[in-house]
Amino acid sequence: MAVHLLTAPRLHSSSSSPAPLPRRRATASAPLAHPLLLLHSRLRLATTAAVSRPVPRARRAMSAIRSSLIDPDGGALVDLVAPADRRASLRAEAEALPRVGLAPIDVEWAHVLAEGWASPLRGFMREHEYLQCIHFNSLRLPAGGVVNMSLPIVLAIGDREKDNIGDTPDVALAGPDGQLLAILRRVEIYPHNKEERIARTWGTTAPGLPYVDEAITPAGNWLIGGDLEVLEPIKYNDGLDHYRLSPQQLRDEFDKRGADAVFAFQLRNPVHNGHALLMNDTRRRLLEMGFKNPILLLHPLGGFTKADDVPLPVRMEQHSKVLEDGVLDPETTIVSIFPSPMHYAGPTEVQWHAKARINAGANFYIVGRDPAGMGHPTEKRDLYNPDHGKKVLSMAPGLEKLNILPFKVAAYDTVAKKMAFFEPSRSQDFLFISGTKMRTFAKTGENPPDGFMCPGGWKVLVDYYNSLQTEEAAIAAAIV
Amino acid sequence: MAVHLLTAPRLHSSSSSPAPLPRRRATASAPLAHPLLLLHSRLRLATTAAVSRPVPRARRAMSAIRSSLIDPDGGALVDLVAPADRRASLRAEAEALPRVGLAPIDVEWAHVLAEGWASPLRGFMREHEYLQCIHFNSLRLPAGGVVNMSLPIVLAIGDREKDNIGDTPDVALAGPDGQLLAILRRVEIYPHNKEERIARTWGTTAPGLPYVDEAITPAGNWLIGGDLEVLEPIKYNDGLDHYRLSPQQLRDEFDKRGADAVFAFQLRNPVHNGHALLMNDTRRRLLEMGFKNPILLLHPLGGFTKADDVPLPVRMEQHSKVLEDGVLDPETTIVSIFPSPMHYAGPTEVQWHAKARINAGANFYIVGRDPAGMGHPTEKRDLYNPDHGKKVLSMAPGLEKLNILPFKVAAYDTVAKKMAFFEPSRSQDFLFISGTKMRTFAKTGENPPDGFMCPGGWKVLVDYYNSLQTEEAAIAAAIV
Numbered sequence: 001m002a003v004h005l006l007t008a009p010r011l012h013s014s015s016s017s018p019a020p021l022p023r024r025r026a027t028a029s030a031p032l033a034h035p036l037l038l039l040h041s042r043l044r045l046a047t048t049a050a051v052s053r054p055v056p057r058a059r060r061a062m063s064a065i066r067s068s069l070i071d072p073d074g075g076a077l078v079d080l081v082a083p084a085d086r087r088a089s090l091r092a093e094a095e096a097l098p099r100v101g102l103a104p105i106d107v108e109w110a111h112v113l114a115e116g117w118a119s120p121l122r123g124f125m126r127e128h129e130y131l132q133c134i135h136f137n138s139l140r141l142p143a144g145g146v147v148n149m150s151l152p153i154v155l156a157i158g159d160r161e162k163d164n165i166g167d168t169p170d171v172a173l174a175g176p177d178g179q180l181l182a183i184l185r186r187v188e189i190y191p192h193n194k195e196e197r198i199a200r201t202w203g204t205t206a207p208g209l210p211y212v213d214e215a216i217t218p219a220g221n222w223l224i225g226g227d228l229e230v231l232e233p234i235k236y237n238d239g240l241d242h243y244r245l246s247p248q249q250l251r252d253e254f255d256k257r258g259a260d261a262v263f264a265f266q267l268r269n270p271v272h273n274g275h276a277l278l279m280n281d282t283r284r285r286l287l288e289m290g291f292k293n294p295i296l297l298l299h300p301l302g303g304f305t306k307a308d309d310v311p312l313p314v315r316m317e318q319h320s321k322v323l324e325d326g327v328l329d330p331e332t333t334i335v336s337i338f339p340s341p342m343h344y345a346g347p348t349e350v351q352w353h354a355k356a357r358i359n360a361g362a363n364f365y366i367v368g369r370d371p372a373g374m375g376h377p378t379e380k381r382d383l384y385n386p387d388h389g390k391k392v393l394s395m396a397p398g399l400e401k402l403n404i405l406p407f408k409v410a411a412y413d414t415v416a417k418k419m420a421f422f423e424p425s426r427s428q429d430f431l432f433i434s435g436t437k438m439r440t441f442a443k444t445g446e447n448p449p450d451g452f453m454c455p456g457g458w459k460v461l462v463d464y465y466n467s468l469q470t471e472e473a474a475i476a477a478a479i480v
Numbered sequence: 481m482a483v484h485l486l487t488a489p490r491l492h493s494s495s496s497s498p499a500p501l502p503r504r505r506a507t508a509s510a511p512l513a514h515p516l517l518l519l520h521s522r523l524r525l526a527t528t529a530a531v532s533r534p535v536p537r538a539r540r541a542m543s544a545i546r547s548s549l550i551d552p553d554g555g556a557l558v559d560l561v562a563p564a565d566r567r568a569s570l571r572a573e574a575e576a577l578p579r580v581g582l583a584p585i586d587v588e589w590a591h592v593l594a595e596g597w598a599s600p601l602r603g604f605m606r607e608h609e610y611l612q613c614i615h616f617n618s619l620r621l622p623a624g625g626v627v628n629m630s631l632p633i634v635l636a637i638g639d640r641e642k643d644n645i646g647d648t649p650d651v652a653l654a655g656p657d658g659q660l661l662a663i664l665r666r667v668e669i670y671p672h673n674k675e676e677r678i679a680r681t682w683g684t685t686a687p688g689l690p691y692v693d694e695a696i697t698p699a700g701n702w703l704i705g706g707d708l709e710v711l712e713p714i715k716y717n718d719g720l721d722h723y724r725l726s727p728q729q730l731r732d733e734f735d736k737r738g739a740d741a742v743f744a745f746q747l748r749n750p751v752h753n754g755h756a757l758l759m760n761d762t763r764r765r766l767l768e769m770g771f772k773n774p775i776l777l778l779h780p781l782g783g784f785t786k787a788d789d790v791p792l793p794v795r796m797e798q799h800s801k802v803l804e805d806g807v808l809d810p811e812t813t814i815v816s817i818f819p820s821p822m823h824y825a826g827p828t829e830v831q832w833h834a835k836a837r838i839n840a841g842a843n844f845y846i847v848g849r850d851p852a853g854m855g856h857p858t859e860k861r862d863l864y865n866p867d868h869g870k871k872v873l874s875m876a877p878g879l880e881k882l883n884i885l886p887f888k889v890a891a892y893d894t895v896a897k898k899m900a901f902f903e904p905s906r907s908q909d910f911l912f913i914s915g916t917k918m919r920t921f922a923k924t925g926e927n928p929p930d931g932f933m934c935p936g937g938w939k940v941l942v943d944y945y946n947s948l949q950t951e952e953a954a955i956a957a958a959i960v
Contacts, residue, residue, distance in 0.1 A: 131868060132875050134683075135827060136617055140875060191865060196683035203614075203676035205685045347615060385671060388611060395612050395620060397877065 068260050069251055069361035070401060073147040074120025077247055077359060080182075081114050081230045090231055094172035094180045098165045100157055100224065101174050102181065105215045108303040109153050110173065110182055111234040111339045115246035117356040120147060124155040126225030127190040134200040137351055138397040148398030150351035151343055152201065155184075156192050158220030165189065171224070180231060187226035192219065202345050203384070208377030210306035211343045240316055244302065245336040247360040253334055254361050259295035261286050263364035263405065264357040266371070268301040268309055268342060269435055270318045270461055272453045273419035274410030276327045281421075282366060282405055283332065296333045297362055301353075303341035306374070308439075312337070314464045321456030346373045346384035347392035354393055358402055367393050368407040418451035439465070548740050549731055549841035550881060553627040554600025557727055557839060560662075561594050561710045570711055574652035574660045578645045580637055580704065581654050582661065585695045588783040589633050590653065590662055591714040591819045595726040597836040600627060604635040606705030607670040614680040617831055618877040628878030630831035631823055632681065635664070636672050638700030645669065651704070660711060667706035672699065682825050683864070688857030690786035691823045720796055724782065725816040727840040733814055734841050739775040741766050743885065744842035746833045746851070748781040748789055748822060749915055750798045750941055752933040753899040754890030756807045761901075762846060762885055763812065776813045777842055781833075783821035786854075788919075792817070794944040801936030826853045826864035827872035834873060838882055847873050848887040898931035919945070 072078075082090050102110065112118055120141065125133065130152055132139050137150040155173075157165075165171055165187065173182040194216050199205050202212070235241045245253065254262050263282050267275070279296055286294035298319060302312050310318075316337070323330045340356065343349045349372035354365045370386035371393075377383070390406045393399065411430040413420035422430050433441075433452060441448045442461040452458075552558075562570050582590065592598055600621065605613065610632055612619050617630040635653075637645075645651055645667065653662040674696050679685050682692070715721045725733065734742050743762050747755070759776055766774035778799060782792050790798075796817070803810045820836065823829045829852035834845045850866035851873075857863070870886045873879065891910040893900035902910050913921075913932060921928045922941040932938075 128871065128875065131827075131872055135872055136875070136877055137615055138877070146877070193683075193865065195686075196864075199679035199683045199685060203673075203679045205679060206675075347611075384676075385673065391608065392611055392615055395608065395616070397616055397618070397626070 069254055069262065070358055070363040072116065072119045072247070072359045073355065073398065074141060076119070077251070078116035078119040078122055079114075079246075079248065080116070080122065080228045081233050087231055090183060090229065091180060093170075094183050094231065097170055097172040097183065098161075098168050099172045099174050099180075100155070100161055100165075100184070101178075102155075102176065103215065103219075104176055105211075105304050105341045106155055106173075107175055107181065107234065108339055108341045109155070110228065110230060112303075112356075113153065113228050114182075114230040114234060115248070115339070117247060117338075117340065117359055118149070118153055119247075119359045121149070121153060123184060123228035124225045125153055125223070126188040127223075129225065130154060130190075130223065134197065136397070137348065146397050148351050148355040148396055150348045150355070150396070151345065152197060154192075154197075154223045154225070156216075156219035157189070157222050157224050159222070161220065162189055162222050162224075165224075171226075173228075181234065182228055182230040184224065184226040184228055187224050189222050189224050192221050192223045194219075194221075201343065201348055203348070204376070206376065206378045209344065210374075211304065211341065211345075214304060215341070238313070240302070240313065240337060243316060243335065243337045244339055245334075247356075250297065250334065250336060251361040254295055257295055257334075258293055259361075261291040261294040261364060262297055262362040263294060263366060264297040264299055264360070264362035265366045266299055266301065266338065266353045266357070268305055268315075270310055270315060270438070270453070270457060271298070271322045271327070272433070272438070272457075273327065273451060274412075276322065277410050277419050277421070278366065278407060279328060281408070282364070285405075286364065294332070294364075296328065297357065297360065298328065298333055298335045299338045299357065299360075300335075301342055302337035302339050305342045306344065309342075310439075310461070310464065314460060318457045318460040321460055322454055325454035325456045327454045327457075342372070344372060344374045344383070346370070347388045348372075350389045350393050351396045351399065354396075354399055354402055354404070358399075363401075364403045364405055365393075366405045366407060369409060412449050412452055414449070417449070443469070549734055549742065550838055550843040552596065552599045552727070552839045553835065553878065554621060556599070557731070558596035558599040558602055559594075559726075559728065560596070560602065560708045561713050567711055570663060570709065571660060573650075574663050574711065577650055577652040577663065578641075578648050579652045579654050579660075580635070580641055580645075580664070581658075582635075582656065583695065583699075584656055585691075585784050585821045586635055586653075587655055587661065587714065588819055588821045589635070590708065590710060592783075592836075593633060593708050594662075594710040594714060595728070595819070597727060597818075597820065597839055598629070598633055599727075599839045601629070601633060603664060603708035604705045605633055605703070606668040607703075609705065610634060610670075610703065614677065616877070617828065626877050628831050628835040628876055630828045630835070630876070631825065632677060634672075634677075634703045634705070636696075636699035637669070637702050637704050639702070641700065642669055642702050642704075645704075651706075653708075661714065662708055662710040664704065664706040664708055667704050669702050669704050672701050672703045674699075674701075681823065681828055683828070684856070686856065686858045689824065690854075691784065691821065691825075694784060695821070718793065720782070720793065720817060723796060723815065723817045724819055725814075727836075730777065730814065730816060731841040734775055737775055737814075738773055739841075741771040741774040741844060742777055742842040743774060743844035743846060744777040744779055744834075744837040744840070745846050746779055746781065746818065746837070748785055748795075750790055750795060750918070750933070750937060751778070751802045751807070752913075752918070752937075753807060753931060754892075756802065757890050757899050757901070758846065758887060759808060761888070762844070765885075766844065774812070774844075776808065777837065777840065778808065778813055778815045779818045779837065779840075780815075781822055782817035782819050785822045786824065789822075790919075790941070790944065794940060798937045798940040801940055802934055805934035805936045807934045807937075822852070824852060824854045824863070826850070827868045828852075830869045830873050831876045831879065834876075834879055834882055834884070838879075843881075844883045844885055845873075846885045846887060849889060892929050892932055894929070897929070923949070 113121060113123060129139055133149050133152050138146040139149045140146050169187060170183055170185045171187055172180055173184055175181050195205060198212055198216060202209055265279055283294050283296060300315055300319060319335055322328055323333060350367060357365055367390045370382060370384060371389040373382055373384045375383060393404050409422040410419050411422045411432045413429055414431055415429045433448060443465045593601060593603060609619055613629050613632050618626040619629045620626050649667060650663055650665045651667055652660055653664055655661050675685060678692055678696060682689055745759055763774050763776060780795055780799060799815055802808055803813060830847060837845055847870045850862060850864060851869040853862055853864045855863060873884050889902040890899050891902045891912045893909055894911055895909045913928060923945045
């Protein structure tokens with residue numbers, strides 16, 4: 001497969017001079033009851049505190065800049081990467097411990113945990129965390145209150161590994177190629193009831209769920225939880241590591257740019273002009289609410305995706321073109337990779353997507369139609385009711401402090417010849433172009449209507465599908 | 481089938497003179513930090529407030545007696561039965577409305593809702609309640625805070641009924657024999673995704689779940705939610721209605737007896753001496769904690785159960801004998817029927833069992849091994865990890881104010897020749913008699929070990945299984 005490696009600058013405006021907008025003290029920010037809020041009845045602005053909360057004393061002491069960013073879940077961002085001066089001794093310790101081998105998806109989860117995307121989780125879930133997750137989609141904090149946690153972040157092992165561990169409290173975790181990655185401490189081993197996990201996470205046990213096929217069915221019958229200590233930052237060496245900003249790095253960047261609002265857009269697809277319209281419109285709305293410098297976190301999912309999704313390197317190149325072509329403003333946009341694997345678990349997963357962005361500092365979250373949904377694997381219908389994602393998100397425990405911005409449906413306006421917000425009163429003028437249809441266009445070389453996607457971005461997709469066909473033809477020729 | 485109708489007195493001590501213990505003002509009740517609490521680390525005593533909360537002014541105005549009972553969920557007990565003077569006009573109104581037919585289990589749920597067991601629910605769930613239930617096992621209150629709600633209390637209708645209702649806001653509900661029972665107001669109709677409902681409620685979609693087979697598979701593809709107004713109290717005319725005390729009637733009875741603690745025991749099986757030991761021991765522990773008059777709510781489930789469970793009338797007769805034989809003290813025990821149907825949904829359902837008892841005034845809840853569990857319908861194992869019920873209960877949102885009392889395992893002590901708490905140090909002396917084994921004993925006429933169950937109670941079971949066999953023989957003879 002042809003992989004288009006990016007050589008784009010680290011952040012999409014790092015080549016520009018310091019942010020032209022003056023840095024602001026966030027506590028001077030937006031009025032709450034702007035009339036626009038009344039127009040967006042589903043927009044949940046918890047309190048101004050969520051937006052302009054004063055920084056706790058401890059954090060203020062560490063930094064001269066006052067941050068307006070939302071507090072991470074549990075109050076402090078978890079960082080499980082060992083400090084440099086401990087790494088040698090940790091590695092020596094790990095060498096002597098019983099060893100558990102990680103599959104590639106397990107490594108992605110170790111990465112997610114290490115950087116605090118799942119704060120306040122400090123490692124793979126122990127049983128009490130797992131049970132709260134699958135039954136309540138949330139975790140109680142020892143000090144009271146709850147945080148959202150909808151997806152089980154668990155590590156499966158087999159009988160042989162369990163026997164090998166015995167009563168040892170700490171185990172070493174090794175990557176797929178055998179290199180030591182981490183130590184898991186004070187481990188707890190408990191049964192991996194795959195059927196129950198699948199049913200409660202996906203609301204179905206139908207065969208053919210991509211994550212299940214990839215990561216659960218072949219996994220062991222035990223789960224091992226514990227506190228994670230990662231030997232050094234996890235890298236993929238795929239030419240995209242510079243895009244993988246940790247929640248702390250993102251927070252630093254938002255602070256550096258003087259963001260007084262951060263709105264996150266989760267995606268695992270190329271960006272078409274409908275998406276762009278939505279993101280630009282969101283920025284406009286935030287400015288109208290009184291924010292002075294809303295920053296967009298364009299945050300493509302970087303972990304496991306299903307086989308027919310567009311691969312990450314291609315998507316990253318496509319996103320670069322969208323910014324190069326000026327469809328999104330590089331000054332007010334940060335493109336970064338969200339390292340999580342994809343469950344395709346609809347209303348359950350969208351909570352995870354939102355929760356993780358709280359930890360990265362986003363206080364506004366854009367939610368689309370049927371987020372994290374897909375077709376039912378065995379029936380001719382959507383796996384989830386397309387409206388349930390945003391409904392569940394608006395009600396989810398632990399997400400009250402996040403402002404949920406429901407997606408307005410954009411479609412191709414055949415009169416205006418551009419992507420526009422759908423107007424039911426002249427529905428006949430609009431053309432809906434699904435992801436499947438878009439891929440079909442790109443595969444067959446047919447051009448989508450003018451104004452569907454910027455030309456640079458579209459070319460990336462056409463080139464990708466061409467390369468796939470060339471590759472397929474080469475394989476077919478070799479077989480013949 | 482021979483049905484043993486009870487002619488027992490309405491409450492198991494109503495024949496006795498007024499409660500011998502003086503009525504107490506609850507605010508003078510138990511000290512919190514009794515050392516025994518340290519011995520029972522899993523016992524969750526939220527605050528003294530949960531036990532001795534002062535009665536809100538409005539309620540105090542209505543009653544001269546100060547109650548020590550736990551507040552119902554949402555603050556006030558829901559009562560959806562129309563006052564007597566409104567019934568005629570409601571009935572006339574209902575006659576003219578589109579009609580939805582209820583299956584027997586739907587009637588049981590209407591009963592549950594009408595009496596406020598599911599407070600603050602005011603009717604069959606609308607979609608926002610249903611979604612919170614299946615995803616979070618809890619409902620947000622408009623005023624903030626959450627209450628537990630783990631089982632969907634929903635009403636299914638078919639396409640024809642949906643078409644018939646059209647845009648009408650209110651519908652009439654009719655029982656299985658056609659009689660009008662209630663009006664459902666401001667209805668909302670939404671899709672009934674049976675697969676998702678089953679998967680998220682049971683953690684499996686394996687065929688053969690009793691409630692699914694009985695109440696979901698044959699039901700319609702739409703759910704209809706709304707506010708319920710019941711025309712008059714729902715009765716079953718099975719000779720057991722006098723046992724069906726509403727939460728308000730139970731609260732009144734606890735008040736009348738001057739209870740300063742109420743501990744509830746959910747069951748759907750005959751009471752053996754191990755259960756009795758447990759209940760008596762709980763009372764002893766509560767007395768040691770400083771409570772002066774703990775009252776046991778022996779609260780058999782009265783709605784739908786699976787075919788091989790002992791039928792309700794037989795169980796009620798058995799429970800009567802247990803009290804007659806003095807195994808439980810009638811002075812400090814109230815036997816009443818909990819009208820809910822049974823889901824056999826383990827950790828999900830046990831929350832419902834506990835939550836409903838909060839509404840009836842219980843502040844202590846005894847939880848057994850594998851509560852609401854059963855065998856997996858298609859695999860040779862328990863459907864749920866037997867420990868998950870009590871773990872989930874101890875973590876469930878909205879149940880914080882309820883004191884969870886985990887079951888100590890009782891078994892037959894072959895040395896002491898009685899049911900006793902299991903002692904792992906001399907495990908060889910103990911005999912575990914499962915429900916299945918107990919039924920086998922009763923069916924085959926074999927006596928269980930002396931001291932397993934009081935003779936009067938045992939005779940009820942033997943008679944029941946004899947009657948079944950006689951009936952089966954008669955049917956077989958008739959077929960031949």
